Amino acid sequence: MVRLWRAGDEEFRKREAVKLARACHLLAKLQLRRDPGGAVELLEQAVEQEPRDVYHRYLLGKALTRAGRAHDALEPLRRANQMEPRKAFIELELIRALAETSAEQDALGRLRRVARYCRGWDAYNGGRLALRLDDPELARNLLERADRRGPARGDARVKELLGSLQAPQPSSGSNEDAAHPQTKQTGEVVYLNRKRRFGFLVDKGGLKRHFRLREEKLRKGAEVTFVPTEKKQGLAAEDVRLAA
Numbered sequence: 228m229v230r231l232w233r234a235g236d237e238e239f240r241k242r243e244a245v246k247l248a249r250a251c252h253l254l255a256k257l258q259l260r261r262d263p264g265g266a267v268e269l270l271e272q273a274v275e276q277e278p279r280d281v282y283h284r285y286l287l288g289k290a291l292t293r294a295g296r297a298h299d300a301l302e303p304l305r306r307a308n309q310m311e312p313r314k315a316f317i318e319l320e321l322i323r324a325l326a327e328t329s330a331e332q333d334a335l336g337r338l339r340r341v342a343r344y345c346r347g348w349d350a351y352n353g354g355r356l357a358l359r360l361d362d363p364e365l366a367r368n369l370l371e372r373a374d375r376r377g378p379a380r381g382d383a384r385v386k387e388l389l390g391s392l393q394a395p396q397p398s399s400g401s402n403e404d405a406a407h408p409q410t411k412q413t414g415e416v417v418y419l420n421r422k423r424r425f426g427f428l429v430d431k432g433g434l435k436r437h438f439r440l441r442e443e444k445l446r447k448g449a450e451v452t453f454v455p456t457e458k459k460q461g462l463a464a465e466d467v468r469l470a471a
Contacts, residue, residue, distance in 0.1 A: 244276040244277065245276065245277055247272070247273075247276050248272070248273040248274075248275075248276035248277035248280065248283065249273070249277070251269040251270065251272045251273040251276075252269070252270065252273045252280075252282070252283055252286065254269050255267075255269040255270045255273070255286060255290065256286065259286070259289070259290055259293065263290045263291075263293035263294040264290075264294045266286075266290040266293075266294075267287065267290045267291055267294055267296075270283060270286055270287035270290055271287065273286075273287070274287055274303070279310075281307045281310040281311045281314075281317070282307075284303040284304070284306050284307040284310070285303070285304065285307040285314075285316075285317050285320065287300075287303045288300040288301075288302075288303040288304035288307065288320055288321070288324060289304075289320050291303070291324075292320070292323060292324045292327060297323075297324045297325075297327035297328045298328050300320075300324040300327075301321070301324055301325070301328070304317065304320055304321040304324055305321060307321075308321055313344065315341055315344055315345045315346075315349040315353070316349055316352075318337060318341045319338075319341065319345075319349060319352050319353055319356065321337070322334045322337050322338050322341070322356055323356060325337070326356065326359060326360060331360055334356075334360055335360045335362060338353060338356055338357060338360065338362075338365065339362075339365060341353065342357075342365060342368070342369055345369060345372065346372065346373075346377055347373060347377035347378050347379045348373070348377075348378060348379050350369045350370070350372040350373035350379065351369070351370065351373040351379050351382075351384070351385050351388075353369045354366045354367075354369035354370040354373065354388065354389075355388070357369060358388075358392075358420060358423070359420070359422070359423050360423070361423050361425055363392055363427075363437060363461075364461065366388075366392060367389070367392045370385060370388055370389040370392065371389065373385050374386065374389055391417065391418045391427065392418075392427070392435075410454075410455075411452050411453070411454060411466075412430050412431060412452065412453055412454070412455055413430075413431055413450060413451065413452055413453075413470055414428040414429055414430040414431060414436070414450075414451055414453060414464070415428060415429050415448065415449070415450055415451070416428050416445055416446065416447055416448060416449045416451055417429050417435070417447065417448075418447065419440065419445065419446070419447055420440075421440065424439060424440045424441075425437065425438065425439055425440055426438055426440050426445070426467075428451060428453065428464055428467065430453075430455065430464070434462055435462065436453070436455065436462045436463050436464040437458070437461060437462065437463045437464070438453065438463060438464040438465070438467045439467075440467075441467070442467065442468060442469065444469055445467070445469065449469060449470075450469070450470040451467050451468060451469055451470055452466075452467075452468050452469075452470050452471075453465065453466060453467040453468070454466045
């Protein structure tokens with residue numbers, strides 16, 4: 228299709244421009260996962276021939292991010308978001324690109340705003356982004372919404388991620404921790420995000436605690452020692468180290 232279009236005269240190319248744009252878009256969707264760089268070239272052609280189509284710009288931004296060009300992805304994604312400001316999946320892709328460019332505060336602020344109208348798989352993807360941006364409470368809210376109704380309800384991926392965030396009910400050991408907040412305790416690591424440098428552990432009282440990852444040797448399932456504390460996002464742990 229592309230070769231035929233280029234071989235035609237000016238009148239033919241003008242008449243068939245929209246068909247070319249849509250053909251490039253469909254080919255790019257197929258190519259995106261295995262060759263995002265190749266998909267970028269096709270989508271640039273689609274945007275050039277049909278610049279008013281928001282989905283060409285959205286997919287171009289997505290392909291650029293997947294190709295490791297998040298800075299370049301910001302312009303088409305911002306433009307797509309301006310054209311369709313209530314499309315959660317477009318803004319979520321913009322948030323992903325912002326996170327990739329280390330604009331984390333901007334990304335998190337946008338995510339907290341767009342979370343209000345995320346449903347289904349948008350809520351699931353928003354939950355994943357919230358974890359990446361170190362906001363487990365927002366992640367829990369979004370994942371619970373994804374699991375409540377719609378096409379994502381009951382999906383194993385949603386259940387697994389949500390299960391890693393839901394804190395068990397307090398047991399009798401919690402009073403002891405509150406009375407002696409600086410006493411070293413033991414627990415087990417149940418979740419790690421090395422890229423965002425945080426994790427969760429479950430203490431001896433069955434409470435889930437958030438912690439900053441500082442020790443590279445930590446692995447999921449490892450027994451650790453820590454100092455229990457509480458922060459604005461909930462129960463936390465400090466000085467987390469591998470148990471002797």
